[in-house]
Amino acid sequence: MTRERVLTVFVDANVLAKPVTRxxxxxCEPSGWSCTWSxxxxxxxxxxxxxxAQSLTTLRARHLENRALAPTGAxxxxxxxxxxxxxxxxxxxxxxxxxxxxxxxxxDYGEVDLxxxxxxxxxxxxxxxxxxxxxxxxxxxxxxxxxxxxxxxxAAELHGVLAKVHPRLFTRFGDLYKVDPITSGRNExxxxxxxxxxxxxxxxxxxxxxxxxxxxxxxxxxR
Numbered sequence: 001m002t003r004e005r006v007l008t009v010f011v012d013a014n015v016l017a018k019p020v021t022r023x024x025x026x027x028c029e030p031s032g033w034s035c036t037w038s039x040x041x042x043x044x045x046x047x048x049x050x051x052x053a054q055s056l057t058t059l060r061a062r063h064l065e066n067r068a069l070a071p072t073g074a075x076x077x078x079x080x081x082x083x084x085x086x087x088x089x090x091x092x093x094x095x096x097x098x099x100x101x102x103x104x105x106x107x108d109y110g111e112v113d114l115x116x117x118x119x120x121x122x123x124x125x126x127x128x129x130x131x132x133x134x135x136x137x138x139x140x141x142x143x144x145x146x147x148x149x150x151x152x153x154x155a156a157e158l159h160g161v162l163a164k165v166h167p168r169l170f171t172r173f174g175d176l177y178k179v180d181p182i183t184s185g186r187n188e189x190x191x192x193x194x195x196x197x198x199x200x201x202x203x204x205x206x207x208x209x210x211x212x213x214x215x216x217x218x219x220x221x222x223r
Contacts, residue, residue, distance in 0.1 A: 010070065010101045012086075013048070018104075018124075021165065024166075025102065027140035028133075028140050030136045036069070037069065038096070073088065076090065083109075086105075099120070100122050101119055118204060120197040123191070134176060137173055159176070163183060164183060192213065195208075198215060200219040
């Protein structure tokens with residue numbers, strides 16, 4: 001894959017609080033993106049971590065080379081169609097220069113605000129399934145299982161477990177690992193994409209009618 005540029009991807013607090021998904025996003029960065037988040041997102045995520053889980057602040061210092069946080073965005077109140085609790089997150093994403101917000105709650109972000117900001121909000125499973133390269137995915141799973149102790153898993157077993165919350169990602173790489181999915185019975189989120197920046201080419205489209213599941217008409221016909 002020839003990369004013209006690395007995309008900046010803003011990770012929402014509700015995804016930062018999911019250790020496996022957060023790790024996948026960071027380990028799969030060689031596929032062509034760079035994860036960032038802000039003080040606001042990190043603070044919110046720390047509040048929602050499981051008891052005794054390592055804080056994002058500690059993890060960033062120990063394992064992510066003190067990855068710099070995105071700057072705080074100004075005037076979040078201008079995003080009137082976005083949930084009040086997420087207006088600062090959107091303002092921070094704009095300040096970071098992000099093309100996408102990866103989130104568990106796409107519907108919290110107003111389409112008018114996203115279009116104004118030039119950002120699309122995308123569900124984490126759709127983002128990873130669409131953007132991750134197979135070699136990067138294999139390396140990410142191999143690295144993750146090396147650190148697992150209880151229980152120990154193989155990369156194939158981890159791939160099967162990921163189907164619980166990453167059904168699209170599991171399907172995308174089903175040919176790499178011949179295992180059955182471990183399902184959770186959860187329904188897929190109703191909203192998986194919002195905005196007019198194409199997930200595949202990262203170009204802004206005239207309106208949402210040009211996109212299906214985040215992919216523009218041109219990308220659907222040329223891939």
